[in-house]
Amino acid sequence: xxxxxxxxxxxxxxxxxxxxxxxxxxxxxDVVYLDGNSLGPxxxxxxxxxxATIRRDWRTRLVEAWSEWIDLxxxxxxxxxxxxxADPAEVALADQTTVNLYKLATAALEVTxxxxxxxxxxxxxxxxxxxxxxxxxxxxxxxxxxxxxxxDDVAAALDGEVGLVSLSWxxxxxxxxxxxxxxxxAAHDVGALVLWDCSxxxxxxxxxxxxxxxxxxxxxxYKYLNGGPGAPAFLYVRADLHExxxxxxxxWWGHASMFSFAPDYVPAPDIRRFLVGTPPILSLVxxxxxxxxxxxxxxxxxxxxxxxxxxxxxxxVETHLGDLGARVVGPRDPSRRGSHVAVAHPEAWQLxxxxxxxxxxxxxxxxxxxxxxFSPLVNSFADLARAIETTESILRDGRHRRHPRQPTTVT
Amino acid sequence: xxxxxxxxxxxxxxxxxxxxxxxxxxxxxDVVYLDGNSLGPxxxxxxxxxxATIRRDWRTRLVEAWSEWIDLxxxxxxxxxxxxxADPAEVALADQTTVNLYKLATAALEVTxxxxxxxxxxxxxxxxxxxxxxxxxxxxxxxxxxxxxxxDDVAAALDGEVGLVSLSWxxxxxxxxxxxxxxxxAAHDVGALVLWDCSxxxxxxxxxxxxxxxxxxxxxxYKYLNGGPGAPAFLYVRADLHExxxxxxxxWWGHASMFSFAPDYVPAPDIRRFLVGTPPILSLVxxxxxxxxxxxxxxxxxxxxxxxxxxxxxxxVETHLGDLGARVVGPRDPSRRGSHVAVAHPEAWQLxxxxxxxxxxxxxxxxxxxxxxFSPLVNSFADLARAIETTESILRDGRHRRHPRQPTTVT
Numbered sequence: 001x002x003x004x005x006x007x008x009x010x011x012x013x014x015x016x017x018x019x020x021x022x023x024x025x026x027x028x029x030d031v032v033y034l035d036g037n038s039l040g041p042x043x044x045x046x047x048x049x050x051x052a053t054i055r056r057d058w059r060t061r062l063v064e065a066w067s068e069w070i071d072l073x074x075x076x077x078x079x080x081x082x083x084x085x086a087d088p089a090e091v092a093l094a095d096q097t098t099v100n101l102y103k104l105a106t107a108a109l110e111v112t113x114x115x116x117x118x119x120x121x122x123x124x125x126x127x128x129x130x131x132x133x134x135x136x137x138x139x140x141x142x143x144x145x146x147x148x149x150x151x152d153d154v155a156a157a158l159d160g161e162v163g164l165v166s167l168s169w170x171x172x173x174x175x176x177x178x179x180x181x182x183x184x185x186a187a188h189d190v191g192a193l194v195l196w197d198c199s200x201x202x203x204x205x206x207x208x209x210x211x212x213x214x215x216x217x218x219x220x221x222y223k224y225l226n227g228g229p230g231a232p233a234f235l236y237v238r239a240d241l242h243e244x245x246x247x248x249x250x251x252w253w254g255h256a257s258m259f260s261f262a263p264d265y266v267p268a269p270d271i272r273r274f275l276v277g278t279p280p281i282l283s284l285v286x287x288x289x290x291x292x293x294x295x296x297x298x299x300x301x302x303x304x305x306x307x308x309x310x311x312x313x314x315x316x317v318e319t320h321l322g323d324l325g326a327r328v329v330g331p332r333d334p335s336r337r338g339s340h341v342a343v344a345h346p347e348a349w350q351l352x353x354x355x356x357x358x359x360x361x362x363x364x365x366x367x368x369x370x371x372x373x374f375s376p377l378v379n380s381f382a383d384l385a386r387a388i389e390t391t392e393s394i395l396r397d398g399r400h401r402r403h404p405r406q407p408t409t410v411t
Numbered sequence: 412x413x414x415x416x417x418x419x420x421x422x423x424x425x426x427x428x429x430x431x432x433x434x435x436x437x438x439x440x441d442v443v444y445l446d447g448n449s450l451g452p453x454x455x456x457x458x459x460x461x462x463a464t465i466r467r468d469w470r471t472r473l474v475e476a477w478s479e480w481i482d483l484x485x486x487x488x489x490x491x492x493x494x495x496x497a498d499p500a501e502v503a504l505a506d507q508t509t510v511n512l513y514k515l516a517t518a519a520l521e522v523t524x525x526x527x528x529x530x531x532x533x534x535x536x537x538x539x540x541x542x543x544x545x546x547x548x549x550x551x552x553x554x555x556x557x558x559x560x561x562x563d564d565v566a567a568a569l570d571g572e573v574g575l576v577s578l579s580w581x582x583x584x585x586x587x588x589x590x591x592x593x594x595x596x597a598a599h600d601v602g603a604l605v606l607w608d609c610s611x612x613x614x615x616x617x618x619x620x621x622x623x624x625x626x627x628x629x630x631x632x633y634k635y636l637n638g639g640p641g642a643p644a645f646l647y648v649r650a651d652l653h654e655x656x657x658x659x660x661x662x663w664w665g666h667a668s669m670f671s672f673a674p675d676y677v678p679a680p681d682i683r684r685f686l687v688g689t690p691p692i693l694s695l696v697x698x699x700x701x702x703x704x705x706x707x708x709x710x711x712x713x714x715x716x717x718x719x720x721x722x723x724x725x726x727x728v729e730t731h732l733g734d735l736g737a738r739v740v741g742p743r744d745p746s747r748r749g750s751h752v753a754v755a756h757p758e759a760w761q762l763x764x765x766x767x768x769x770x771x772x773x774x775x776x777x778x779x780x781x782x783x784x785f786s787p788l789v790n791s792f793a794d795l796a797r798a799i800e801t802t803e804s805i806l807r808d809g810r811h812r813r814h815p816r817q818p819t820t821v822t
Contacts, residue, residue: 277507280694
């Protein structure tokens, strides 16, 4: 174990992002937090932004603060856009991921010839429910391809009846990175649009929506963007689609002239047409502060550290935990995954509880995955070393078996 | 004017709710804030709740705080329910008002024989857009009755083709209180369901949803409930309708077993089926603190003060401003209105700006209304006296004409 800690120290000493760790508020207790892929921790900047919003803007300017707040959904989108490879005018923050997915999937199927929707077996359940509903509403059905599909897997499910392909940029289970460019091209070949869920990619993997010709995307801001629990989600619509797609939920924030209080709905000509109602400002300013910190660090530097972490962690799981029933799920190659490593173990639920008890916070995904998430601005290589040491120690003497076997956790 | 101030002082001295004023954070400048019907001000409790959520729960418990946060949408609904005359199991906080209206209107029209929707000419534009979309989606159309309709006005528009009637409990323009019981009964007579928008009633007018046999309701928490800018909205579904109605947006928070990550959507048997995705927790805890303060004061006491305020203000407008071109819109009788008084004036936009310049914050509604909103926990009778004095002074010497004529404001 000494050797492992020395290795970690050397890596931390050489890490250009190490200073960012101190920008986050530290918990009172000594924990290794490897669940930033579920909920990123609060930075000092987030706390300051929310406090200023309450104490300065809301308290003192009251309703007049709306003259600035009203621009926040688009301002936040503009700040996030470079991290997604998008033009600032193509991104907005609004509503929750599932609501945005519903709006965009439903709008897409109104303009495509095909009515069926393709997704994969391991896509996030909420995505699957909404895609199924959107397909049925359009008179089509949901087609399921294998988990973490290759472009060929997707192509095999495509024909002229397919109007939309929707997958996750990074799988919430395996961590696999989709071959987004090839999948998008295959979908376009049959006239389908593509909608990417970037929840597990935004802020940690450079996403290149414009570059690959993506049509639509959604994602959350509370994982690697550290925007706080339930912070507003984002949506991306490629510029040339703005005028073709109409949201199924015509709210006043999406109206071409929201303050005219006109009796009939006229969608705004730009990304605003996908907004609905008054956004939750406290959560929105927190999201903005989270995005700004990631932008300050730089997505390329974050990606380099993330790959160094997942690459090393995969090796450590194999060398330290391989004989204890643990197995890495998903790609070995860090360039083909996002920033978490899912480890399969037959007693995964109990292991997750034991790790949490011993200060290593990870999460569980049914039926047998432990997810170790690495947030490059928050985590050190020493965190990884301690996670491996603790896991090995627990499994060696069976401490996890003291815990009951029932799953109740949150993504 | 002396006489007016003395009257106000006497009323304030006798006001049992006067101590609540000190519970709110005061702006740095000396303002009379009469726009709590648009955005309620922050209480100390709201600030404390948000701070504790960031500094204690999010920082220290991190993802494990979800074990409590997950209950907040229903806990908040349970706290709000008594203010709406509802059972705690019939109310939840989720999404924004317009999204909730969309969910409930769309779900309602799936189970009714009629497909048309009835609303009134002055209903909030966003409501109208969504109701129109819901009616079209169902194969019907929107029928518009006159503003602030009587039960007879509504009944005249009803027949077996109508599936839903949706109106505001209190009109955002005139402040008129709907005859909700009679309108609901008339709708039920033709087999239609009724969906009330309680945005301008919640927290200031005792709403009696169960008592009048209402079917559905929505509303916001950032007006008289002081939950902060864009705080999550509420939705009400009468208990016996829970299992009949299915949300058009099937999200994982509405699943019968959200953590099973099941491939198919099975709606929860209760109000949770109308939830969609992860709620914005910072804004949600603010809403809860706002609701709790209103509950502590008591909705009946709030209503008594509100009626005393609107009743007195209507008199003052007539006696002090009647010869200056100002005219009260909507009912004179305080028992027939909510808690704002809309005053029509041909130069309403300029008057609104002049009042704000002189520290009386009101808002404008196109084309010629100034809304004076009275939030009984925040406002004193002295505020009303000062608003009248300032308005009279501005109009008498024409100071409002220094301002340009262009409307840009927010509800």
